[in-house]
Amino acid sequence: MPIPSRRAWEVVRQVVAWWRNDPIPAAAGTRTQQVFAGFDYALIGKTNSAHNKGANGTISVYSGSTAATLSDTGQDVTAYNRFGNIGANKWVRVWTYPWGFEVEAAEC
Numbered sequence: 010m011p012i013p014s015r016r017a018w019e020v021v022r023q024v025v026a027w028w029r030n031d032p033i034p035a036a037a038g039t040r041t042q043q044v045f046a047g048f049d050y051a052l053i054g055k056t057n058s059a060h061n062k063g064a065n066g067t068i069s070v071y072s073g074s075t076a077a078t079l080s081d082t083g084q085d086v087t088a089y090n091r092f093g094n095i096g097a098n099k100w101v102r103v104w105t106y107p108w109g110f111e112v113e114a115a116e117c
Contacts, residue, residue, distance in 0.1 A: 051113070052086065052103040053079065060088075060095040060112070068103055068110070086110050 053071050060066030065087050073079040088103045088110035095101065100116040 050105040052105075052110070054086070054101055054103060055081075056095050056097055056099050056101060056115075057085065058097045060090050060099075060101075060115075062090055062092060062094050065089050066095075066112075068101055068112075088112050 052068070054068040055071065057067040057069055060068075067085050068088050070082045070084045070086060071079040072082050086103060088101075090112045092112065092115070095112070095115045101112050102114040103110045104113040
């Protein structure tokens with residue numbers, strides 16, 4: 010198997026850089042959601058208010074180059090919670106599915 014050329018690695022680097030820097034969608038149907046429709050995509054954020062099991066809730070999306078530099082992007086997503094009740098201002102991990110966002114993990 011041949012080793013990929015330097016140009017091939019540069020294209021990969023540019024795609025990864027775009028992927029990381031592309032804004033997170035605030036609502037369904039945005040360009041970003043259309044691009045990621047066929048991909049799994051995880052977000053980190055905090056609940057804006059208490060988020061009950063079996064209900065949708067608003068999540069503030071956080072971003073940063075390291076865990077220590079995470080900050081609120083000012084963009085929100087609505088995510089469904091299949092699990093237990095989550096308090097206000099708690100860290101969550103949200104996952105994309107073809108039908109929308111769902112909470113995958115939450116701070117106790």
